[in-house]
Amino acid sequence: MAADQKTLLDDLTRRMDGALESLRRDFAGLRSGRASPALIEPVRVEAYGGEVPLTQVGSIAVPEARMLTVQVWDRSLVGAVERAIRDSGLGLNPAADGQTVRVPIPQLTEERRGELARTAGKYSENAKIAVRGVRRDGMDQTKAQEKKGDISQDDVKVWSDAIQKLTDQYVKRIDEMLAEKEREIKQV
Template identity: 60%
Template sequence: MSDDANFDDIQRRMDGALTSLKDDFKGLRTGRAHTSLLDPVKVKAYGGEMPLSQVAHVNAPEPRMLTVQVWDRSLTTAVEKAIRDFGLGLNPQAEGQTIRVPIPTLSEERRQEISKVASKYAEQGRVAVRNVRRDGMDALKKQQKEGEISEDDYKRYTEKLQKMTDDHIKQIDELLEHKEQELMQV
């Protein structure tokens, strides 16, 4: 832990949690239909869960409509169910291998539901950052116990690690606040 390479790894992992959160937030859309709305959807297919993008093509032909062209006809029902159960309040309708997904105008209640989903995603991001911090702290404790770093270095490194954690948590909170403001705009 004492070298910058380990802190670079921790920084990379914490940044990864932020990137993942940003991707999750992309799926929470208001207004126009956008193909990334369905990016986080996982479909039960071929004995496991697969991203929707690996079993179908998503298109936005109209401002309030998505179409999902399923490549394997046997997966149409599974894709339809995955979209319906994902928690975005969408009601897909299958027409052969094509699934039409109308995007409803959001009511105040629905905006609040989506805001709760955004809060859940943000909490998952905070947990991921804290887990990275915990791993770093464990490594520091191990190095101190084995005599690789001094007590002073241990204290300095733990403070640096905590500052990195606090910075990332603050960024997550700012992303959440921005997303909630975006969701509540009519």
């Protein structure tokens, strides 16, 4: 029985880790006052007859705290990269300089900081929903095993408590990540 519980908890842990990783990616795309390559990595550029990720047409660097640069490998794509960043909805105004596109990161207004904090809150709530969904799946599996007669009611209680404890740990981590991101966003 203990092996089944360990297998179940390992599976639930793996799935909850996936929710945390997704939240990390979402948070990386939120703009704070500092320059981060993750800010523009998701930008897609019209190139070679289709849309490709920015990272496939150039390399992104952070030469200073409030500046990103994109070293475009194909000179003919400099304009497309500049346009893609400008049209990305991130509020950035890139400038071409030879084969390099400079992207200054402007100061965030107080209003924009509030919007970003709310967006971060939505992302964290989505992660919590995902974690709770994983918990529900674990509880359902436990109850199904009880119905089949594989485990006793006492085991169901033990397993349910373990699943709930795991869920609480992940929700706490999500809250900590949100608090850190909000601190980063509000930092002037």
